[in-house]
Amino acid sequence: MTVLQARPVTASGPVEPSRFANPLQPRNLNRAALIVFILILGYLIITPLVKLQREAFSDGAAGYSQAFGADRIGRTIGYTIGLSLGSLVIALVLGTALAWSASRLPSGLGFLRIVPILPIVVPAVASVAGWAFLFSPRPGYLNALLRKLPWWSDLTEGPVDVYTLPWIVFITGIGLSSFVFLFVSAGFQNINSEILEAAQVSGSSQIKVFFKVTLPLLRPTLIYGGSVAFLLGLGQFTAPLLLGTNSGVTVITTEMYFLTTQTPVQTAAAAALGSPLMVIGLLLVLFQKLALGNQKRFVTHGGKAFRSSGRPSWLGASFIVLYFVISTALPIAALTFVSLSRFWSSKIDLTKLTTANFDSVMSDSVVPTAIQNSLIYSIVAVAIALPVGFIVAQVLVRGQDFPVLRTILDFVVAVPLGVPAVIFGIGFLFTYSEGPFVLYGTPWVLILVYVALMVPFATRMQLSTMLALGDQYIEASRVSGAGRLRTNILILLPLMRSSLAGAAALIFVLLTHEFSASLLVRSSTTQVMGTVLFDFWNTGTYPLAAAVALIMTGVTAVGVGLAVLLGGSESLSKL
Template identity: 45%
Template sequence: MTKTLDKPVAEATRPEPTPSARTRRRLIPGGEGHQLLWVLLAVAVGVAVLLPIIPLQIRAWENDADGMRRLTDFHGIGEVFRTTLMLGVGGLVVGLTMGTILALCAYSMTPGLRRWLEFTPVLPMIIPSVAHVVGFVFLFSPENGYVNSFLRWTPFFGGDSGPINVYTLPWIIFYTGTHLAAFVYMFVYTGLRNLGSDYGLAARVNGAGGARALFTITLPLLRPSFVYAGVVVLLLSLGQFTGPLILGRREGVDVITTEMYELSAEYPVDYALASALGTPLIILAIVLVIAQKKMLGNQARFVGQGTATVDNRMLSPVVSGISAAIVGAYVFVAAILPLLAIGFVAFSPYWSGSLDFSAMTSVNLSAVIEDEQVRQSIVTTLVVSVLGVLLVLPVGMLISLGIYNRDKLWRPLPTVLDVLANLPLTVPAALLGFGFLFAFSSDWIGIYGTQFSLILAYMTIMIPYSVRYQLSTLVSLGKQTMEASQVSGAHPVRTFFQIILPLSRTGIATSAAVMFVLLTHEFGVSLLLRAPDVSVMSVVLYDQYNGGSYPKVAVIALLMTVLTAIGVIVAMIFGGRKALEKF
């Protein structure tokens, strides 16, 4: 009795914990030791994504900022910055305009047409970037371009070249905007579907015309979509590398990324000057990300619940037909025509600009298949892409779990993981490639010229995609199923392997297929990390293009497109048509 009275009342009456309560675990245990593991994860991710950025920037500012001082004396630097800015702003304007029109057209089509055409504006993103640029060269080269040959055949144009010159800055801007319009389309069209039709119908009922409802209701509510799409497209336009490198060199159109590549081709490599060239892009990216958050402000102002109701719009068949024609015209110019041009050149003895079907041959295909360098590049592409995906998937899952369960981690950790995971998206691929070149060729790492260097680089640039795709899968699962497992006494590890992984299997498989496709497209980082015996298909294609072997270039582009198509088919098997939205 005395012992009982000596205890505090709460302690004396507290029931003994039941076995199920003892074994109950949270998805992420909160002990100090477990928190340390997540800190180590954040450190590892930080090292991976900052390795190609920080050491290179140190070179620009060391020795009394020698690299930055020499940048001001660099010949033609003002013109390079002006061209880069014009490409960025021009690509933004063209891409934002095209993408918004495409999204509005797709949303204005009848359900039957929309079901078949809504995914088609994404097709230009699925074509490998190097192959896509080469397709535009075959179409719009001033001398031998098929479109130019057709235009000169008409009574409106004459001469031996033109009227379109794809190698000039205005047409490089047009190509960039046309290619990036697919990004804008995904953001805006998804926003329209989430917004629903209720607000527009309410405005129409109150007497507003279609144009007024569009400009005063629909477009303002899509502000988050426009801000996200605008910042992404501007960053991608400023950091363009493939288009300016292939299209701009003939007419002397240089941007920051191509100048950095030219410096990497010199020996010894001037890392200080090259990193100084990339510094304005990094600063601008940081400013744009901050501005993006400021422009969005309180996003709750833009949240609509229109999707909770049935789409009861009265869609005009005429408007639907016109919208379908506009979408079809974009897809024809941006995707179908380049592929047709690549296919015709691949089976022609040479690229002449004329269509002679009687001379078509498979000699080029046989020559490419028998080429040891091409065969080795195919093997290298498959090996480094598959291993890169397999290694980045668990990393992305761990980061996603940390972000998703932010309430169970130390407060700064989820934010740090989120920022670090998305950092590679804000840095141009050419700048990342140059950073990897500097880091991997240093004495303290020394893996430059190996497949392992490509695998590590691929893992780093895929971290944002791995996290984004798998985090969306976790969000779609919800926490109820996981919490039910934990309440039933399952250990967090058992919950992960028996609940989360089986339910996430489809999403993970889709994400893996999408990332495989993106890695087979990769060019900027791969070009800067190439070695005589380690090259991927996109780099070999570029070498053949520089050598003037245009039929072989077309065959390699076709092989890359076939490889991409296989990855897309696998992604659609697991994720359906919505898998295309992940590109």
């Protein structure tokens, strides 16, 4: 190999520099390292999706023929669109009302701002089970109370049937309202309050200001938040699976699950069926990146920051409390009563409550093993996802030297936000059930899918902290002669300590109750809490399912408490 050397400077002046850059220069080494990093993440996140599409198009696109030629495909698509649109409307109305109410809380009630976020961190599978215990047609607790009213006293079941599409839409909408709340709350903070004050000084009422000024200013936020909620509605899995299966309410995600878990297994058809959801999700991610552009633009903004220009609203505080009761307290109360009963019935006899169900699930090795697996897999995934997210956030904030690579990395990391977890679960199941890496049946397939799903959250939480810190500390350290690694270790990481701890706790919370992907990649030896709960639910042992759901909720509560303790009360809003 010929080594090119720089020519010496002569008396006549410097010679022309070599046309070839030194491959060992720091800039080139950084580029090479970044390319390798992107390739590794791309293999983890993109490869399962590519393999699914390759399978769907194999044998002359037979998967598409099977999926979209089925007799019930029209009904399935109709249910999916109905679920996503209906839940979107509910989520937009509730989320916006909650954000407005949170901006007008009376003094001393600021802690209520956390309440609208709770449905995100409460295990969805536990919450849905709680709704079933409340509104199952015959033994549902609230249905039994409603039948005591004069209007429904002649009924033997109902009047609510939680297993029908309208109620699945309602339950989904309540859950998605938390996401809309996060977007709209952030939108409120970006509104210059001088605009609202000027409108009120001109004589406009608060209601007129809200509809004529505030809502138009929130339009971009509502459009983006609504598109995210619509996508999440399209990819809903837990509520349709637990509530809609026996009543014939199937959506695309549940149909994909059945295609891959029932004999004969039809992976190609499942992959084809999920393609529209994947394409819509990827387009949404691309739209987000194009719309937001350089995220440093959002670090500060001129004018007076938003503050509520109206009087504190006790009505708004009451609305948030009512939302908490409906979305969280009632389902958990139902879980508690069922878990303390020998069997599930519409009557609650306080004298016969027992902890026998908890004794039963904890004495059986399946549940303790599942709890242990959930904790271990989640901790290992956090230990991987957090540093990966740190590196990604660093590149997004300070990778101006590599704009193309930074854009590619930004898109790759955002893909799991747009693609439903069910599709990732099927993709990982298919990818790691064959060479070169056969991981199905081992803990690593769950850990890897957890990492893939959580890298966007790990990145976003740390990115917001880095943007808030700005560049002054980093630049001062670099000017003093410290290198990048030393600056990160001695300056940046200590400044981010509380945020990192809060992010770790929140990711742990999200992983301990992950259900959709876990259900598809689990094996008999790698059960986690959510999959064991589903098995109890499927076999009709509802008190045991309720006991496991409460255990999951308890683990979540501890994680949320740690997140707030370590990262502050605002840490939940970084989800």
